Amino acid sequence: MEKLAIVVPCYNEEEVLKIASEALRGVLDDLIRKGKIAEDSFILFVNDGSKDRTWELIEEEHQAHPVQVCGVKLAGNVGHQFALTAGLITAMDLSDVTVSIDADLQDDVAVIEEMIDKFHNGCDIVYGVRKERKTDTFFKRTTAQGFYKVMEMMGVKTVYNHADFRLMSKRAVEQFSKYQETNLFLRGMMPLIGYQTDCVYYDRKERVAGESKYPLKKMLALAFNGISSFSVKPISMILGSGVIIVLLSILAAIYALISYCTGHVVPGWTSLILSIWFLGGIQLMAVGLVGQYIGKIYIEVKHRPRYNIEKVLK
Structure with a gap:
């Protein structure tokens, strides 16, 4: 019987941690009772x-349930994607299959059983996919859907309406551990692993307690990181824009020359100033975008540790 590890990244989740622990322990008990996972999951x-x-509560839960609740304490705040990676890599040597889920319990824990069933049928990765986004605000729903469409346009493989709620077999996690980049975007990396995959669908719930740890600023940063980490199309688009602007400039120069020769010159500087501002803006945007890519290269070539583990409760 396979040993399951449910990996839960936590940042300032004291209001919801005990609730999450109770709910997930209930899932483990149910799956163990049905004989679908090992008793030491x-x-x-x-x-x-x-x-x-948060950490004090994790220690309390571990003391109260030493077999079912374990913990990893990172030495500092490294961000959701790195924390999730730390959990997956740690669980890799301790389990046969992992399920990652956020502590806010907006993802439906009831479909974990369906994930396990698909794993037993041969799937190495099972994605949890939201049926709809009724609980999201109009702005978040619109921007999220736009993000997936932009990612598709950029040639990045993602699963639509999937976040980081997924099941991974041991060999899938082992393969993921070979991806050593620092600019992590797990939703785009998982399809690169290959192996047999499937999806389970669920209705996303309201957050049980506390506040979202992904405000607009972090959402935009994650979106840009996903695009720039997996695609060079933005640079190609800027190159294409530059070619178009050059062609338009040639046409404008021909028009200006004809106007000068025919004596139909209209005095004024507005068009000139607007052109300078427009081209200057394009240049600054292009330099900034290329700079972002160079910055990512700079970060990657340092090969610094992505996280430091201070303490592990096994």
Whole structure:
């Protein structure tokens, strides 16, 4: 019987941690009772440098349930994607299959059983996909859907309406561990692994307690990181824009020359100033975009550790 590890990245989740622990322990008990997972399956909470009592609560849960609840304490706040990676890599040597889920319980824990069933049928990766986004605000729903469409246009493979709620077999996690880049975007990396995949669908719920740890700023940063980490099309688009602007400039020069020769010159500087501003803006945008790519190369070539583990509760 396979040993399951449920990996839960946590950042300032003291309001919801005990609720999440109880719900996930209930899932483990149910799956063990049905004979679908091993009796020593466990939950692995990853504390991502929380500033509240999250780690203290993880320790309390571990003391109360030493077999079912384990913990990893990172030395500092490294971000959701790195914390999730730390949990997956740690769980890789301790389990046969992992399920990653956020602590806010907006993802439906009831479909974990369906994920396990698909795993037993030969799937190495099972994606949790939202049926719809009724619980999201209009702005978040619109921007999220736009993000997936932009990613598709850029040639990045992602699963539509999938976040980081997924099942991975041991060999899938082992393959993922070979991807050593620092600019992580797990939703785009998982399809690169290959192997047999499938999806389960669920209705996303309201957050049980606390506040979202992904405000607009972080959402935009994640979106840009996903695009720039997997596609060079933005640079190609800027090159194409530059070619178009050059052609338009040649046409404008021909028009100006004809106007000068025919004596139909209209005095004024507005068009000139607007042209300078427009071209200057395009140039600054192009330089900034190329600079972002160079910055990512700079970060990658340092090969610094992506996270430091301070303590592990097994």
